[in-house]
Amino acid sequence: MASKVFKLEKSDPKVYKLIKGEETRQKNGMELIASENYVSEAVLEALGTVFTNKYSEGYPGKRYYGGQDFTDPLESLAIERAKKLFNCDHANVQPLSGAPANVAVYFSWLEPGDTVLGMDLTHGGHLTHGSPVTYMAKLFNFVRYKMKDVETGEIDYEELKKVAKKNKAKIILAGFSAYPRELDYAKFKEVADEVGAVAMADIAHIAGLIAAKILKNPFDFGFHVVTTTTHKTLRGPRGGLILSKGKVSNPLKSVEKNIENLPTLIDRSVFPGFQGGPHMNNIAAKTVAFGEALKPQFKVYARQVVKNAKAMAGELMKQGCKLVTNGTDNHLMVIDCVKSFGVNGREVEKILDLVGITTSKSTIPDDILPPYAPSGLRLGTPAMTTRGMKEKEIIQIARWIVEAVNNRENLRMIRRVKKSILEMSLQFPVPGISK
Ligand SMILES: Cc1ncc(COP(=O)(O)O)c(C=O)c1O
Numbered sequence: 001m002a003s004k005v006f007k008l009e010k011s012d013p014k015v016y017k018l019i020k021g022e023e024t025r026q027k028n029g030m031e032l033i034a035s036e037n038y039v040s041e042a043v044l045e046a047l048g049t050v051f052t053n054k055y056s057e058g059y060p061g062k063r064y065y066g067g068q069d070f071t072d073p074l075e076s077l078a079i080e081r082a083k084k085l086f087n088c089d090h091a092n093v094q095p096l097s098g099a100p101a102n103v104a105v106y107f108s109w110l111e112p113g114d115t116v117l118g119m120d121l122t123h124g125g126h127l128t129h130g131s132p133v134t135y136m137a138k139l140f141n142f143v144r145y146k147m148k149d150v151e152t153g154e155i156d157y158e159e160l161k162k163v164a165k166k167n168k169a170k171i172i173l174a175g176f177s178a179y180p181r182e183l184d185y186a187k188f189k190e191v192a193d194e195v196g197a198v199a200m201a202d203i204a205h206i207a208g209l210i211a212a213k214i215l216k217n218p219f220d221f222g223f224h225v226v227t228t229t230t231h232k233t234l235r236g237p238r239g240g241l242i243l244s245k246g247k248v249s250n251p252l253k254s255v256e257k258n259i260e261n262l263p264t265l266i267d268r269s270v271f272p273g274f275q276g277g278p279h280m281n282n283i284a285a286k287t288v289a290f291g292e293a294l295k296p297q298f299k300v301y302a303r304q305v306v307k308n309a310k311a312m313a314g315e316l317m318k319q320g321c322k323l324v325t326n327g328t329d330n331h332l333m334v335i336d337c338v339k340s341f342g343v344n345g346r347e348v349e350k351i352l353d354l355v356g357i358t359t360s361k362s363t364i365p366d367d368i369l370p371p372y373a374p375s376g377l378r379l380g381t382p383a384m385t386t387r388g389m390k391e392k393e394i395i396q397i398a399r400w401i402v403e404a405v406n407n408r409e410n411l412r413m414i415r416r417v418k419k420s421i422l423e424m425s426l427q428f429p430v431p432g433i434s435k
Contacts, residue, residue, distance in 0.1 A: 023430075023433045026038070026430050026433060027425065027426070027429070027430050027433050027435075028356060028422055028425055028426070029356040029357065029358060029421070029422075029425055030356060030357045030358065030384060030397060030421055030424075030425055031358050031383035031384060032352075032357055032358060032359045032379045032380060032381070032383070032384065032397075033358055033359060033360050033378075033380065033383070034177075034178075034205065034232075034331060034332035034360070034378050034379060034380025034381075034382070035177065035204075035205060035229075035231075035232045035360075035380070036231075036232070036358075036380075036382070036383050037231065037232060037233065037235045037382045037383050037386055038235075038383055038386045038387065038430050038431050038432070039231075039235060039236060039237060039285070039289065039431065039432070040235070040288075040289075040292060040431050040432070041431055041432045042288050042292070043235075043236060043237055043285045043288050043289050043292070044285075044431075044432045046237075046281070046284040046285040046287070046288045047237050047281055047282065047284070047285040048281070049281055049284060050281075051070075051071070051074070051280040051281040051283070051284045052279070052280070052281035054067070054071055054280045055277045056068060056071045056075070056277055056278055056280055057271065057272075057276060057277045057278075058251075058252070058271065059075070059251050059252075059267060059271070060072040060073075060075045060076045060079075062250070062251065062252050065277075071280050071283075074280065074283060074284055074287060075093060075094075075278070075280075075283055077287050078091075078093040078283050078286055078287040078290060079091045079092075079093055081287060081290035081291055081294060082241060082243065082286075082290055083243070084294060085211040085290055085293055085294060086210070086211060086217065086219060086226065086243050087217060087219055087220075088219050088226070088243045088244060088245055089244065089245045089246055089247075089248060089263060090243065090244045090245070090246065090248045090263035090266075090267075091241065091242070091243050091244075092104075092241070092242040092243075092244075092263075092266055092267055092270050093239075093241055093278075093283055093286055093287075094270050094271060094275060094278040094283070095227075095239065095240030095241060095242060095270060095275070096239065096240060096275060096279065096282075097229065097238060097239060097240045098126075098128070098202075098204045098227065098228065098229035098240045099127075099128045099240075100240055100274065100275065101227040101228070101229075101240030101241065101242050102128040102129075102136075102202060102227050103128070103136060103274060104242060104266060104269045104270045104273065104274050104275075105171075105200060105225055105227055105242060105266060105269070106136060106140060106171070107269045107273055107274060108262070108265040108266045108268070108269035108273075109170060109171060109198055109257075109262070109265065110140055110170055110171065112139050112140070113139075113140070113141060114140055114141065114170040114171075115140070115141040115142075115143055115167040115168060115169045115170055115171075116129070116130060116140055116141070116142050116143070116169065116170065116171045116172075116173055117142075117143050117144075117145060117160065117163060117164050117167070117169045117171070117172050117173060117197075118130045118142055118143075118144065118145070118173040118175075119144070119145060119146070119155075119173070119174075119175065119176050119179065120144040120145065120146045120365075121144075121363065122363040122364065122365055122366055122367045123146045123147050123150075123176075123179065123365045123366075124176040124177065124178040124179030124180075124334075124365075125144075125175070125176055125177070125179075126175065126176065126177040126202065126204070128202075129142065129173055129175065129202070130142020130143075130144075141167065143163055143167050143169070144163075145159060145160040145163060146159070146365070146366075147325075147365060150324065150325065150365045151325065151326055152181075152325060152326070153179065153180065153181035153324075153325035154181075155183065155184065155187075157184065157187045157191070160172075160187075160188075160191055161191045161194065164191050164192075164194070164195045164197065165194070165195055168195065169195055169197045170197050170198065171197055171198045171200050172188055172191055172192040172195075172197045172198070172199055172200065173200045173201075173202060174188045174199070174200070174201045174202075174218065174223075175200075175201050175202025175203060175204070175227075176202075176205065177204065177205055178332065178334055178362050178363070178376075178378050179325075180313075180323075180324065180325050180327065180328035180329065180330060180332055180333050180334060181325055181328070181329045181330070182215060182216060182329050182330070183201075185201070185216060185218045185220075185221035185223065186221045188201075188218075188221075188223075189221045189222045189223060192224075193222075198224045198225060198259065198262070199218070199221075199222065199223045199224050199225075200223070200224065200225045200226070200227070201218035201223050201225075201226045201227075202226075202227045202228070203218065203226055203227070203228045204227070204228050204229040204232060205232050205233065205330070205331070205332065206233055206330055206331070207228040207229070207230070207232065207233055207234040207241075208232070208233030208234040208235055208293065208298070208301075208302050208305070208382070209233050209302050209305065209306065209330060209331060211234060211293045211298070211302075212293070212298055212299040212301070212302030212303070213299065214299070214302045214303055214305075214306055215329075215330060219243075219245060223245075224244060224245055224246070224259055224262055225242065225243070225244045225245075225262060225266065226242075226243040226244070227240065227241070227242050227243075228240070228241050228243070229241075230286050230289060232382065233302065233305060233331055233382045234289060234293060235289060235292070235293070235298075235301075235382070235386065236285060236286050236288075236289025236290070236293075237282050237285035237286060237289065238282075239279075239282050239285075239286055241286070242266050242270070244262045244263045244266055245262070245263075246259065246260050246261060246262040246263045246264075247260050247261060247263065247264070248263045248264065249261070249263075249264045250264070251264055251267035251268055251271075254268065255268075301385060301386070304385050304390065305331045305381050305382050305385045306329075306330060306331060307390075307391060308381040308384070308385050308389065308390065308391060308394045309328045309330065309331050309332065309333060309380065309381045310327070310328060311391040311394050311395055311398075312333065312379065312381060312394045312395070312397070312398045313327045313328045313333045314327070315394075315395045315398035315399065316333070316335065316398050316401070316402065319398065319399065319402040320340065320402070321335050321336075321340040321341075321402065322335070322336040322339040322340050323335055323336070324336060324364055324365065324376065331380045331381055331382050332378055332379065332380040332381075333378070333379055333380075334362050334364060334376045334377070334378050334379075335348070335376060335377045335379065336364050336375055336376055337375060337376055337377050337405075338369075338375045339375075341405045341406065343405075343408075344361075344369055344373050344374065344375055345361035345362060345373070345374045345375060345376045345377040346361045346372065346373040346374070347373075347408075348361070348377045348405055349361045349377060351404055351405050351408045351414075352377075352401065352404060352405070354404075354414055354418065355400070355404045355414060355417045355418040355421055356418055356421040356422060356425065357397070357400070357401065357404075357421060359377055359378065359379055360377070360378050361373070361374055361376065361377055361378075362374060362376040362377060362378035363375065363376060364376040379401075381394060384397070384428070386431070387428035387429065387430060388428050389428055393424060393428075396424070397421075397424075400417050400420060400421060403417055404417045
């Protein structure tokens with residue numbers, strides 16, 4: 001890797017300088033964005049290989065281009081590893097990211113105007129679950145479900161059932177990007193069965209925790225399809241993945257639209273329906289990441305992610321912060337900044353940027369503030385756990401967060417916290433970045 005970067009320094013010093021700048025930013029600071037992580041050196045190496053040169057439209061053994069001696073076994077290995085990780089019949093490893101993975105599933109099953117039941121955005125759902133600003137929301141009818149009790153995070157399953165029946169939902173979507181609790185997949189599946197809908201889970205955030213068997217797997221509750229990103233808790237390269245149960249048949253031939261044929265409907269939706277050639281360098285990196293996630297050490301990592309999140313949530317609450325649902329069962333938490341600090345999430349994000357802690361503002365349930373300056377701030381522990389931090393360091397970081405925000409007018413205090421953060425960051429190297 002080092003020699004490649006050295007060549008870049010000569011051939012394109014401008015880009016080289018930006019890469020070096022980003023390396024320093026990552027090394028010197030703390031990454032608490034819940035959707036980010038640091039990939040291993042092996043994943044980085046696979047990403048930067050000659051597989052990027054190759055066109056492979058189609059699927060293993062069924063391509064529209066020649067020269068697939070190494071891409072076919074590579075994609076087959078990725079599929080095998082993904083199926084083993086998530087215990088399902090079929091995996092499509094080609095989605096370019098999480099959003100295209102969701103779109104490909106919608107198009108595999110829905111007709112224009114059909115209803116999808118997704119989690120309300122301010123309660124933790126994702127943009128791709130039907131935000132009015134997305135093109136999908138112009139085509140399909142997205143209807144919302146919410147928490148019944150924002151203090152515990154319990155979903156209103158009765159309301160979910162009522163709304164699913166009323167709107168004749170075709171997909172019941174269980175998934176989130178800012179919800180700190182576990183979903184009751186059995187209840188979602190019960191509703192899906194009652195209305196004859198596909199039970200779909202978007203596990204983009206928690207895929208690594210499910211692969212490590214720390215959190216529940218929707219397939220164990222009869223779910224038909226699961227989408228995910230590969231770059232969050234799963235700790236792979238940026239990308240998407242679609243997993244499903246059912247009969248796997250030739251993806252180049254059309255099949256009847258029924259739940260049994262979902263794997264093939266999805267394959268045909270990804271290609272040729274929605275995407276062109278897969279990014280084989282990215283699939284190589286996904287394959288390496290899946291291999292890493294199958295190893296026992298990954299379970300230890302995933303367990304520590306959750307322990308660290310619980311420790312951080314516990315300390316923040318001890319310091320007087322109000323958290324959405326009063327804690328966490330996964331890797332993330334959402335602080336109600338208005339109640340905790342008297343300022344909105346955008347302000348808190350900015351203050352933390354100043355001291356070297358990267359976070360992301362977030363809405364809180366039924367937020368009255370707008371999404372670009374919402375009431376909350378989302379924090380997560382996957383990245384700092386990869387760097388080797390345990391509860392002791394995480395609790396200290398929680399204290400610095402509160403100290404920095406409460407003393408935001410005091411420049412000397414801000415400088416002192418920034419120095420402490422730099423010192424601790426340098427003790428925990430980022431994989432692939434030299435000290
Ligand atoms: C639940 C969920 N689904 C889908 C996505 C979209 O993934 P991507 O940004 O890779 O398109 C995200 C991203 O944050 C997510 O949290």
